[in-house]
Amino acid sequence: MAGKRKAPKLRIDGSYYTSKIYTPKGNRTTISFGHVNDRPEPEVYAIFAKWIDLYQKQPQKMLSFESPYEAVEQVINPTTFTTVEDFLERYLQWASENEKGSRASKAVDIYRINRIKRFLEPYHDWPVNDFGPDELKKVQKALSQYKYKTGDKEKKYTRGAINDTIKYIRKIWRWGLGRRVVSYEVVQSLEEVRPVRLGQGEVYDKPKRARVTYDEFFKVSGAVNATISDMLQLIWHTAMRPYEVCEMRPYDILIEDEECWLYIPGRDITPYGKHKTTHMERVKVIPLTRKSQDILKRRITNYDSKDYIFSPKVAVDEILEEKHQGRKTPLKYGNRPGTNKREHPMIKPGEKYSPSALRIACKRGCMRAEVEVFTPYDLRRSVATETRASLGKEAAKVLLGHTKTDTTDIYLLDEVKEAVKVAKLLAKINGE
Numbered sequence: 001m002a003g004k005r006k007a008p009k010l011r012i013d014g015s016y017y018t019s020k021i022y023t024p025k026g027n028r029t030t031i032s033f034g035h036v037n038d039r040p041e042p043e044v045y046a047i048f049a050k051w052i053d054l055y056q057k058q059p060q061k062m063l064s065f066e067s068p069y070e071a072v073e074q075v076i077n078p079t080t081f082t083t084v085e086d087f088l089e090r091y092l093q094w095a096s097e098n099e100k101g102s103r104a105s106k107a108v109d110i111y112r113i114n115r116i117k118r119f120l121e122p123y124h125d126w127p128v129n130d131f132g133p134d135e136l137k138k139v140q141k142a143l144s145q146y147k148y149k150t151g152d153k154e155k156k157y158t159r160g161a162i163n164d165t166i167k168y169i170r171k172i173w174r175w176g177l178g179r180r181v182v183s184y185e186v187v188q189s190l191e192e193v194r195p196v197r198l199g200q201g202e203v204y205d206k207p208k209r210a211r212v213t214y215d216e217f218f219k220v221s222g223a224v225n226a227t228i229s230d231m232l233q234l235i236w237h238t239a240m241r242p243y244e245v246c247e248m249r250p251y252d253i254l255i256e257d258e259e260c261w262l263y264i265p266g267r268d269i270t271p272y273g274k275h276k277t278t279h280m281e282r283v284k285v286i287p288l289t290r291k292s293q294d295i296l297k298r299r300i301t302n303y304d305s306k307d308y309i310f311s312p313k314v315a316v317d318e319i320l321e322e323k324h325q326g327r328k329t330p331l332k333y334g335n336r337p338g339t340n341k342r343e344h345p346m347i348k349p350g351e352k353y354s355p356s357a358l359r360i361a362c363k364r365g366c367m368r369a370e371v372e373v374f375t376p377y378d379l380r381r382s383v384a385t386e387t388r389a390s391l392g393k394e395a396a397k398v399l400l401g402h403t404k405t406d407t408t409d410i411y412l413l414d415e416v417k418e419a420v421k422v423a424k425l426l427a428k429i430n431g432e
Contacts, residue, residue: 010048012036017044019052024059033068047072060184064177082181084131085124088117090181091172112168119143119165128176129183133192140166140193144203159203163195209374212382216371224365226322227315230295231358235376237292237430238263238423239383242355242376244286247274248309250300253288260423261288261296268306287423291430312349312357 008021010033017033031051033044050072055062058075065071082090092113119139123131143162147154157165170190176182196203217236221229231245244265254262263286266274288296299309359375366373 008052010045017048019048021055023063031068050076058184060177061180064180064184082128083124084120084126084128085117087128087176087181088113088120088172090179091175092117094175112165113172116165116169116172119146120169128173128181129186131173132186133189136166136169136190136193139169140196144196144201156204158206159196159198159200160205162203166193166195208381209372209378211385212374212378216369216374217379219369219371220362220365220374223369224361225315226318227310227312228358228361228365230299231310231353232362232376232379233295234292235379236383238286238288239380240286241380242358244284245376246308246310246353246355246358248296249307250303250305250309253296253300253303255303259289261293262286263288285419287419289423289427291427308352310353311351312353313351316349 005022008019010017010019012018015036017036019031019033020028021031023029033048047069051062051068054072054075061075062068062071065074092110095109095113119142120131123135126135140162143157143165145156147156149155170187173182173187173190177184177187198205217232221232224232234240234245234248235242240263244263247265248263252264252267254264265284265286296309355376359377362376363373
């Protein structure tokens, strides 16, 4: 059994006043109180006594300052305080400059922050450290009661949206802790506010759509343009995420195995590809069986190219060509191809599709096909459900999972071999 820890003492180590203390995590660290010639000895010992007393009450906050003298001064005699409004503005500026992710994901973050600013408006003049769990609970209640209009319909936030907003507020306050704007005690107190539970109050959950059937998928794939149709079919055959099909490039596809190619998103960016678990040194592998290969072979001419396979520019050209083939007016009458194009159009087709553009195109296809609206991610969920029902839980996990390796050894990994095996079995079940 460990003995009782001794009280910290101030010592002279070389030419500096130092003290060894235990951090809240139990590790020992050394705090420097400066050079012996910087201040009179009585003053150093007086500051040390005040610092130790404050550290026992607010250890995290006292350790967040660069020097113990600054910590004592700011905690005992705070000269300024930051309002909630100024604090949110600082975070908004920081997020717009430093948050990682695509332009679309950054836009979502900015939208969330602005929503938070709107619901925290009653507290804009408050010191940020005065905003506690009681106030956060009131914000949670306001979110659950808020109504907004979409067209002619009046809607309320879902339980998931409310809980995500509360989580984001906590995230902002944790950010303030690292900038020494918010105290550790306030950040900890916000954890008291529990998320809204299923069936709690009048908050509703947006029900998930039922599994997409093959007939529904077939109707929708015929109601969209050829490029969108191919993208949706790839998701249907592979269960890949929408952003992964949007970012497909020939360079990212390994074609050594004729029966099952391997798609590694962004494999030239890091040895593990480009995906949300890259920091864990885990490589994302998506098996591509015969039907997927047939779709890609129609669109790939150079397998070393780093251009996106599915491009809005190509899609526009395909649509115009299809219209031209169906033209009934003789070419000597009316407009000929290219004669009515603007030299500098306001909107130009991009190099690749965004997940949101794919989702909107899929939604419009559902409306044209008179099918209950589904999203590309619903297709992934439907394939996962079918795989689990046909081949078991582990097979679905392998098909949708991750593994760790270098890309040079990708075909030697047992888990990748299992993913290929599952993909081939699923292809046989589907009649490939």
